[in-house]
Amino acid sequence: MKAANNHWFITNVKTIVQDTVVEGSIIVENGIITAIVEGQFLPAENEQHRTIDGNGSWLLPGFIDMHVHGGFGADFMDANREAYDTITRYHAAQGTTRMLATTVTASKEAIEAVLAAANDYVSGEMDYAALGGVHLEGPFISELWPGAQNPAFISPPRVDWVKSWNEQYPGLIKQLTLAPEKERACELIAYLAESNIVAACGHTDATYSQVAAAADAGLTQAVHTFNAMRGLHHREPGTVGAVLTDHRITGEIIADGHHVHPAAIRLLVGAKPVDKVVLITDAMSAAGLGDGDYDLGGLIVDVKQGVARLREGGSLAGSTLTMIDAFRYMLTHTDLSPAEVSRMASGNPARQLGLAEVTGSIAVGKQADLVLTDAAFTEVSHTWVNGRLVHGS
Numbered sequence: 001m002k003a004a005n006n007h008w009f010i011t012n013v014k015t016i017v018q019d020t021v022v023e024g025s026i027i028v029e030n031g032i033i034t035a036i037v038e039g040q041f042l043p044a045e046n047e048q049h050r051t052i053d054g055n056g057s058w059l060l061p062g063f064i065d066m067h068v069h070g071g072f073g074a075d076f077m078d079a080n081r082e083a084y085d086t087i088t089r090y091h092a093a094q095g096t097t098r099m100l101a102t103t104v105t106a107s108k109e110a111i112e113a114v115l116a117a118a119n120d121y122v123s124g125e126m127d128y129a130a131l132g133g134v135h136l137e138g139p140f141i142s143e144l145w146p147g148a149q150n151p152a153f154i155s156p157p158r159v160d161w162v163k164s165w166n167e168q169y170p171g172l173i174k175q176l177t178l179a180p181e182k183e184r185a186c187e188l189i190a191y192l193a194e195s196n197i198v199a200a201c202g203h204t205d206a207t208y209s210q211v212a213a214a215a216d217a218g219l220t221q222a223v224h225t226f227n228a229m230r231g232l233h234h235r236e237p238g239t240v241g242a243v244l245t246d247h248r249i250t251g252e253i254i255a256d257g258h259h260v261h262p263a264a265i266r267l268l269v270g271a272k273p274v275d276k277v278v279l280i281t282d283a284m285s286a287a288g289l290g291d292g293d294y295d296l297g298g299l300i301v302d303v304k305q306g307v308a309r310l311r312e313g314g315s316l317a318g319s320t321l322t323m324i325d326a327f328r329y330m331l332t333h334t335d336l337s338p339a340e341v342s343r344m345a346s347g348n349p350a351r352q353l354g355l356a357e358v359t360g361s362i363a364v365g366k367q368a369d370l371v372l373t374d375a376a377f378t379e380v381s382h383t384w385v386n387g388r389l390v391h392g393s
Contacts, residue, residue, distance in 0.1 A: 006050060008387065012040070013054035013372065016061065016342045017362050026059060028368040031387030036364060052382065054372055058338070061346035061361050062097025062369035062383065063323035066175060066198075066353070067135060067223060067252055067280035069102050069296070071287040076101040077110060077297060079117040081124075088128035090288050091281075093391045094322035095380045097369040098130045098359065100174055102282075104297035105138030105149035105203075108161065119169045128390050129383075132353060133174035136162075137223065140178040140185065141203035147228035148310050148317035149203060150297045157188045166195055173197050174353055177223045179204035180214035193218025198352055201249075203228045204239055211242035215249055221352065224282055225251040225268055226260050227316065244271040250352060252280045253344075255329040256321040258307050262333040269334055278352065279326045279345045284308055284318030328377040338377075 008028040015022045017036060027035040027049070070076055072090035074083035084101070091099060101118045103111055118134050138149050140157040157178060166173055175198040178185055192199040201211060202223030207230065211219070222229070222243040230238035237244075243251050244267070251268055254260060259282075260268075269277055281287070286294045286303045293311075294301045296318060300311040308317045323345055330341045342361075350360020359367045368387035373380050382392030 006387070007048060008368070008384070009049045009051040010059060010370070010372070011051060011053055013057055013059040015059045015362055016339050019339045021339065026362070026370070028370075028384070028387045031368055033362060033364055033366050033368050036362070052372070057375055057381070058373050058377065059362070060095070060327075060338075060342055060371045060373060062359070062371050062385065063095045063279075063327070063345045064132075064349035064353070064360060065091065065096050065099040065281055065283075065323055066278060066349045067102050067137070068096075068099050068283050069104065069318050070285040071283050073285055073289055075285045075296070076114055076118075077104060077106065079110075079113040081117070081121055084117065084121045084131060085128065088126065088131060091283070091322065092129040092383050092385070093380060095324045095327075095371040095373065095383055096129045096322075097371070097383060097385045098132045100133055100135035101131055102135040102137050105141060105146070105151075105153045106297055107153055111136065111139070112165070115165055115169055115172060119172050122172070128385070130385055132355075133172050135175040135177070136173060137177045138203065140176075140182060140188070142179040142182070142205045144205045145179070145203045145228045145230075147203055148296055148299060148301070148315050150299055157182055157184045159184060159188045159191055162188060162191065166197070175200055175221070177202040179206060180219060181206040181210045186214055186217040189214055189217040189219050193220075196354060200252075201229070201239060201243075205230050206239045206242075208237040208239075208242045211239055211249070212246060215242075215246055220248060220250060221278070222249055222251045224254050224259065224280065226264055227254065244268065247273060247276055250276045250278055250348065252278045254282050254319055254321060255279060255326040255333075256319050257329060257333075259316060259319065265330070266334055269336060274336075274340050274343055275348055275351070277344045278348045279323065279330065279341075281321040281323055281326060282318045283321055287320045287322065324371075324373060324377060324380055331377065
């Protein structure tokens with residue numbers, strides 16, 4: 001995405017700068033944060049900067065969603081620019097400045113269509129939230145824990161497929177979710193680690209020792225922790241036990257009050273260092289719309305009171321969550337500070353994706369990926385991506 005040519009003064013805001021809150025102003029020039037000024041500050045009248053008065057609201061680093069399937073009626077599996085514009089526009093209005101196009105377990109041909117569409121999309125002008133690449137969720141998952149994935153397309157790990165895709169679209173695949181207990185899974189994990197692709201466990205029946213072996217091979221993430229994975233038992237800690245105790249692994253969490261009990265969320269953030277938790281939405285096409293019937297990877301999903309479940313079997317099927325709602329939920333149901341939650345919503349995913357020097361936090365010299373929200377974190381009034389206003393006026 002091209003840097004913006006406009007300049008901004010964003011004044012009278014509470015800004016999260018690393019682990020502290022600074023009350024003052026931010027100056028953005030050509031898409032880059034050039035100054036952070038404490039206290040009241042107004043530009044000289046002859047300077048060509050547009051001024052936004054935050055009126056004491058919060059200015060946060062833009063949210064980075066590593067696990068999102070769609071929104072506002074569109075799904076990344078639709079594999080076309082119109083759908084991707086719909087998704088990135090909707091989530092930009094909720095404070096997301098970067099996301100990964102997340103697939104479902106589908107046919108090889110359907111996955112390849114997403115890779116082709118995403119590659120085309122990131123090669124052009126992106127007008128809303130930036131598409132940072134692709135997250136392949138499956139098809140190399142466990143038949144015992146399909147969740148809302150279509151079991152008809154579950155496949156053994158295919159190192160040859162992933163190598164071919166990565167060679168055809170260098171740097172496009174950013175994350176791959178698999179069941180590490182499956183044959184050849186650790187071989188694939190090692191290849192992912194060598195290729196700077198986040199290897200994540202999910203939809204898995206892996207034992208504690210199998211997850212540890214996968215971490216030895218290069219596994220660094222767990223998708224939607226607690227959901228669709230072998231649970232914690234005091235004699236077999238399972239996948240969950242490994243995620244909680246092995247700090248080589250960063251745990252994703254869906255903080256919507258439906259997928260995970262708030263006590264389990266508190267367990268996660270109590271067990272893990274603050275830089276080893278990542279907020280995600282796992283949002284599906286119903287996000288931003290009302291209750292009704294939807295499609296997820298060819299499976300019928302019923303959304304009632306904002307909760308998405310497969311019609312057949314009743315498994316939770318993604319969410320209708322937004323990042324700003326997840327941010328607020330964490331503040332409400334844990335003892336974390338806004339700065340700590342910001343690391344989980346922005347800084348930690350940026351680090352996982354190798355982007356921490358560029359984005360994920362507010363600092364002089366970093367890209368101006370910013371979100372202006374009200375004092376209660378209920379509404380997003382403005383979103384900037386690379387200094388360009390993509391939501392608000």
